[in-house]
Amino acid sequence: MLVIMPQMDTPLTTTERSKKRQAPELLAPAGDWECVKAAVENGADAIYFGLDCGFNARYRAQNFGIRDLPELSKRLRGRGVKGYVTLNTLVFPSEMPAIADVVEHIAMAGIDAVLVQDFGVARLVREICPDLEVHASTQMSLTSAETIAVAAQLGLSRVVLARELSIDEIRKITASTEMPIEIFIHGALCVAYSGQCLTSESLGGRSANRGQCAQACRLPYELIVDGTDHELGDVKYLLSPQDLAGYAAIPDVINAGVASIKIEGRLKTPEYVANITGHYRRAIDDAMATGRVQIDEEAKREMELSFSRGFSPGWLSGNDHKRLVPGLTSSKRGVRIGEVIDTRKGELKIRLEGPVALGDGLAITGFDGQEPQGGRIYSIMESSGSSNASGVKTKTAASGALIWIGFGHGEIDWSEVQIDAVVYKNDDPQLNRRLRKTFSSEDPNGRQSLDMRVVVKVDQPLSIEARLADGRSWSVTSDEVLSVARNRPADEALIRDKLGRLGGTPFVLGDLDVAIEGQPMVPMAMLNQVRRALVETIEAGLAEVPERKLTIDSAKRWLAPIAAEATTTSSPKLSVLCRTMEQLAAACQVGVDMAYVDFHDVRTYRDAVAMAKDAGTPIGIATVRIQKPGEMGLLKVLRRLDPDVILARNLAAIRFAKENFEHVIADFSLNVANHRSAQWLRDQGAARVTASYDLNREQLMDLVDSLPSPWLEIVMHQHMPMFHMEHCVFCAVISPGTNKTNCGRPCDRHVVQLRDRVGAEHPLHADVACRNTLYNATPQSGAEVVGDLIARGVEWFRVEMLEEDADSTKSTLAVYRKLLKGQVTGREVWQTLNASNRLGVTRGTLETQRNPLAIL
Known part of the structure; x- marks a missing residue:
């Protein structure tokens, strides 16, 4: 009987990885x-x-x-x-x-x-x-x-x-x-930063932050520059x-x-x-x-x-906006194998740029960006160059060959196939069969290397210690001692041969250290038995679940709502986010409790702060949503401007604002959807947190009821920021350059919208870091929810402007001011905004919708 002694060293954790190569x-x-x-x-x-x-x-x-x-x-x-x-x-x-x-x-x-x-x-x-x-x-x-x-x-x-x-x-x-x-x-x-894409939510009520991305980036868009359609030829998929x-x-x-x-x-x-x-x-x-x-x-x-x-x-390799998004297709296309040279009944002629075989799947590009059509290769015939000449039938053809390819009856509408159409190979059954063989066998590939130390001594049991790469080791010892060999004593070659027979196991023999003393005889059966026992022991050890400390009960108590703090009731407050100086001037005239500014040019902020302070309006500056290496200067410049508040849109901005300013507000981009996220941002220094745009009415009330309501700021009117992108559409399609070092900054000179398939024209803006945001053409409002939020103690409500002029800014703020004072209803807000000839208002993401996820 074998004596088995497992030795379980503590495996390395991820955080213990060395930074060495x-x-x-x-x-x-x-x-x-x-x-x-x-x-x-x-x-x-x-x-x-x-x-x-x-x-x-x-x-x-x-x-x-x-x-x-x-x-x-x-x-x-x-x-x-x-x-x-x-x-x-x-x-x-x-x-x-x-x-x-x-x-x-x-x-x-x-x-x-x-x-x-x-x-x-x-x-x-x-x-x-x-x-x-x-x-x-x-x-x-x-x-x-x-x-x-x-x-x-x-x-x-x-x-x-x-x-x-x-x-x-x-x-x-x-x-x-x-x-x-x-x-x-x-x-x-994804064309948008993950976690920062609200397109599916904005257009269809399906949140990407909830796993339901509708892939709106793969759809065609038309470009409008300064109010005029900008012809792009075959370039249609501007965000794919x-x-x-x-x-x-x-x-x-x-x-x-x-x-x-x-x-x-x-x-x-x-x-x-x-x-x-x-x-x-x-x-x-x-x-x-x-x-x-x-x-x-x-x-x-x-x-x-x-x-x-x-x-x-x-x-x-850095930003090359034209290379990243050529805009010609958005779907799987496979491997280009050439262009159509000629057609005849059921066949096309092509000079191959890659190999093909019977049964391969092909796709032929369509007219004017239409969906490709295709099918499987039914026949291959070498061509002599003449359209009508017969050739030699074959099962395969190599790159460079001039051939006729035949398809099954009715697979291709040949009236829709044009000369010079590009042909792609998009399926290879032979490749798929070969790939499937790599994982279809019942026997695993030997992938874990076992380093072994073997001690072979006369009058002692055979012992083996095996060690995995992560440091864990196991030992086995034979139940019989070894005697002196009469004919052929054991040597390292024999030991290596028998212990290395690990086929059909998850292991492969690595380094082998053999210590032999006294001319021992090692029976083949003993070596095989010890090897099998070692494998079984290691497999049993690996199957054991690691010991972990669980604190379920205390953790579940931690999930309870956070008790509200004892505060005096105050009237609701109105904040506004302005994207132009004209909007800010209008907001100061109307009288708001806080004005945030989010401009394309940081040089404008000094004048904005001076204007607001002259009017007695508290002012905050919104940071960029993404902070990359070398961009801390975009935050440091804010210290010289002396705003009252920083509207922080990333974690670096939260910390910087806490260390340099009296007040910091966490914005929507930090995706607060529950009380413990909000609490953590408060611990980082945020005075208030903006509720995530992913919350519908029911979920917003869920959040409000789980924490002290003064912690929150609610955006009740906005143009939803759909895609927030490192990719610059301005550079990709209306500049000869490739990135911000050579684009000539067309974003400073042109007004751009992207028109979607239903005709909505969505505004495109670039921020101070040259990142693009595509905003929903239709403003969204949660006016009908405001009364319930006020009743629950929420104090701060925000309106976000986009391209409104001074009059529109004043009228929009005025009607929301009346709403907060209880002088108009949510329905009257809708009616008033429609009378202002808005593009159309919907209830937006605050409308109640059924949660599609299955919860345990």
């Missing part, structure tokens, strides 16, 4: 069990996935059930792969007990980490299980060392940076923080970026000290996961071995065939 973790998406296997068998170090109970930003993915967590966690531990659950949506106060239950199940199952967007959820995880790692999702909009320094107080173990950062910016961040950093390396790009393919940047990513690189794609197929994971596994290994990455044309074609809107380095 080492391979980053390869993190792959997993929407279902097959995707998990595809990721693991193709070299992923970790996977991330969502749960079907909601709270994840890919609600349309298949996702896993709570009951799947123990088995999934066990499988991952057995393969040396980490698992991260995405809890990366905003959470309302009434949902906090449900997500607490989810976190409890995650922790008990042994999952390694959760990804979160919501400050309150991050705090909740820490309350429930301090041993469970919390990773800040990219939806938290962390874009600098300064923002990370504030967020780190939430107890984070890792930060996923926004996609809009270059390698140089990432390097500056990793050099200025000890926080492990994760970045996206491949997959679809090409997909990120960052393989060339991997050596720089490694040298920058990035801890993890992430593949996007929880909605993708297992073949996609296998394909992309395998190529990036090889790319990382090449970069570590040689300092370079070599991706040949065949590898690029394979990756594009799984899914591609066209590849680009994204923002990793």
Whole structure:
């Protein structure tokens, strides 16, 4: 009988990763069990996935059930792969007990980490299980060392940076923080900053911050410049970026000290996961071995065939707005294989730019941006150059060949196929079969290296100690002692051969240290038995759920509403956000309790502060929503202007304002949806917090009832800021330049709108950091809710202007002033605003709507 002695060293945590040059973790998406296997068998170090109970930003993915967590966690531990659950949506106060239950199940199952967007959820995880790692999702909009320094107080173990950062910016961040950093390396790009896109909410009541993005960025838009349609030819998809393919940047990513690189794609197929994971596994290994990455044309074609809107380095190599968004297509297109030269009945003629085979799927671009049509290759015939000449039928054709391609009867409307139309290959069955073989076998690939020390001595049992890369080790000892060999004593070659037979297990033999004394004889059966016992012991050890301390009861008590402070009742106060000096002058004349200014030119702020103070109107300055490395100067300049208040839109601004100004208000972009998020921002110095724009009427009341109402400021009238983008449409389509260094600043000279498919003309603005925001053409109001909010003790209500002139500003503020005084009803507000010939007013995001997420 074997004596088994496990030795469980404490594994390294994420926060203990060295900043020295080492391979980053390869993190792959997993929407279902097959995707998990595809990721693991193709070299992923970790996977991330969502749960079907909601709270994840890919609600349309298949996702896993709570009951799947123990088995999934066990499988991952057995393969040396980490698992991260995405809890990366905003959470309302009434949902906090449900997500607490989810976190409890995650922790008990042994999952390694959760990804979160919501400050309150991050705090909740820490309350429930301090041993469970919390990773800040990219939806938290962390874009600098300064923002990370504030967020780190939430107890984070890792930060996923926004996609809009270059390698140089990432390097500056990793050099200025000890926080492990994760970045996206491949997959679809959002045109807006994650966590800052309100388009789906604004246009359709489906919040991206609640996992229900409607992908409005992939729709066509028309450009209006200074009131006139601007012809762009075939460029129609002005907000649809090409997909990120960052393989060339991997050596720089490694040298920058990035801890993890992430593949996007929880909605993708297992073949996609296998394909992309395998190529990036090889790319990382090449970069570590040689300092370079070599991706040949065949590898690029394979990756594009799984899914591609066209590849680009994204923002990793800096801003090139024309390259990022060519605007010609928004859907998967595959690999270009050439252009139509000629057609005849059921066939097209083409000079191939890539290989094809029978059964491949092709797409032919349509007229004037119409949807492509296509089908599968039914026949291939080599061409002699003549339209009517017969050739040789073949099953495949290589790049450079001139061929006729035939399709099935009725698949193509040949009247819609034009000469010179581009043809794409978008499916390769042979490739899919090869990819599926990588993860369809029942036997796992040996991926965890076992270093072994073997002691072989006469008159002693055979002993083996095996150690994994993370430091954990196990030992086994035979129950029989070894005798002296009569003929052939054991040697290192024999030991290596028998112990290295780890096929069909998750392990592979690494370094082997053999100590032999006394010419021992080692029976083959003993070596095989010890090897099997060692594998079984390690697998059993890996299956054990790590011990974690859970404080469920106290955490759930922590979720209770925060008791209101004893305060004297005061009348409601009106604030206004102005975007022009004309609006500010009008606001000062009407008389408001606070005027915020948000201008495109920081030089205008000095005059704005002087105007407001001369009028006796308190004034605040709004910061930019995103603060990147090297941009602290945009905050420091505010010290010289002496405003009464800072309206802070990012975490760096919160801290800076707390240290330099008397009052700071946290704005909507910090996404406060529950009382514990609000409390945390108050702890960071915010006097008030602006409720998230993701709250409908019911959810807003839920928030108000969960905390002292004087903590809140409510925006009751605004043009919803839909897309907030690093991408500059001004530069991309009305400038010969490529970025802000050479664009000539057309945003200073032109008024631009984007017209959507229903004819709405949405204003486009650039801020002081050259970031674009597309605003909803229709103002939205919560006038009908104001009475209930006042009754609950809310004191501050805001109106936000966009392009209104002085008269419109005065009339809008006047009617809302009457509303706050109880002199008009919400209905009368609607009627008055319609009489002012507004574009049309809706109830906006404050209208009651059913929560589509399934809550436990």
